[in-house]
Amino acid sequence: MKTGLFGQELTIAEQLKAATFVAHARIQTSPFSQALVDCQLPLESYVAQLRALFVIHEELERALDNCRDERVASVWRGDMRRLPRLQKDLEYFQPRMVADLKEAADAAQQVAGFIRTKSAEQPLNLLGYLYVLEGSTIGAVVLKPIFARAFLLVGQEGLSYLHSEVPAVHVRWGQYQQRMNALRLNKEESALVVHAAKEFFAYVETLFQVLYPFKPESRVFQATSINPDAGQYPVPKDPREVEAAVKAGDICWERFPYLKQRYGERGLRFTRSDAAWLTTLAGCDPSLIIGQVRWLNRVLAGRGMPSIVMQVQLEMLVDTLVDAIPERRSQYEKLLLASADLLKLRRQHLSDEALLTLSASFDSAVGPELAAKFPRMGELIVCAVIDDQAGIETVAENVRQWMTDAARFPSEWIRAVESTLAQARQQAHPAKSAPSEHV
Ligand code: HEM
Secondary structure, three states, X not given: OOEOOOOOEOOHHHHHHHHHHHHHHHHHOOHHHHHHHOOOOOHHHHHXXXXXXXXXXXXXXXXXXXXXXXXXXHHOOHHHOOHHHHHHHHHHHHHHOOOEEHHHHHHHHHHHHHHHHHHHHOOOHHHHHHHHHHHXXXXXXXXXXXXXXXXXXXXXXXXXXXXXXXXXXXXXXXXXXXXXXXXXXOHHHHHHHHHHHXXXXXXXXXHHHHHOXXXXXXXXXXXXXXXXXXXXXXXXXXXXXXHHHHHHHHHHHHHOHHHHHHHHHHHHHHHHHHHHHHHHHHHOOHHHHHHHHHHHHHHHHHOOOOHHHHHHHHHHHHHHHHHHOHHHHHHHOOHHHHHHHHHHHHHHHOOHHHHHHHHHHHHHHHOHHHHHHOOOHHHHHHHHHHHHHOOOOOHHHHHHHHHOOOOOOOHHHHHHHHHHHHHHHHHOOOOOOOHHHHO
């Protein structure tokens, strides 16, 4: 047990503060903080910080939610979640199409990987990481007005993550410290939590180093600028194209409520960043466009998204792009070659009429209430079977598993799913060409 100046035992909260004091001071005097105070910090540094924190909080909050350790669970509360605030801030900056910083995006992924591995090894590590991020809410009281001044932000615009009410934030911090101090931790366990906080602070310091200053070549337009969880694939530099892609993703999301019901907010972010990547293909040769779309379609199909989703997504995308920049119509319309390719393949296996009939009979089997609550599900079930027949992926089994989960759906629904699958399998013609020719 660590002791204070007069030999008294330090609480775990005091140990954490003492052990990370120097690292915290280094962050406060870092070039990032200096540039911020001088109103010289580039907006890229702030937005890249928000994106990195998004990736980190997402991983940490997921690990905390799923943690079975009783001591960790006694400290973590759902209302400590800060991911929704980061999401709000990123949505605020989305239309400005701020470039990402490559090294910061990489560093965030590294921290997320570190949290994943270390919390699996020893869940108590999570308490060290949580201390660092929860403690930053105290500093945020000071930081929010500085960021607001530096970037001319008003109210909570782009500042939700840093926003807090005084004295509520201090009350919350005090209660958090009480929960920490009430833990029964032996000497080794306390040392482990403190070590975890120190290690985490070291990662935060590295992050701040790459956030500012940065080299010009670190500025990248990649999918992480739209969706921090995405990989390092390119997205358009033209903000009008990005906006059109995001809009197309949102329309597709509305067309297929299945996407929201199954994949949630995270799925929406991927739909948007994938649409932005698809936009970059418009500048390519038709054969490359078709090949790349088939590739992405296969990846998504493997995760339970039948090809009709990609087909509709592309059609929406061309509409929104042409609306945004009509003079590039001929370039954007090249993307329709890829949607037509998917449509043609589907029609080789089942006619549109048969698809409509099967979808309608699914809707009447589940009844108007469920059909309204889960629209277009019959169509997706049939299209999943067609994808199987076309050798795209084993989509039907993936969709079946989700759609026949008794925790989610009533028995009449599950019976209708099984029956529609069987009918679709009967009616869809087998592949005319070898699957490998398509995928
Ligand atoms: C320029 C940047 C920062 C400033 C000006 C700042 C400022 C502050 C201030 C004024 C406090 C309250 C100290 C006290 O009451 O004793 C504090 C606490 C804290 N900050 Fe920061 N902070 C900054 C960055 C950060 C960062 C990036 C993190 C980590 C992600 C962080 C983590 C913490 C923690 C863990 C505490 C709680 C310390 C404790 O009482 O145990 N801070 N910060």
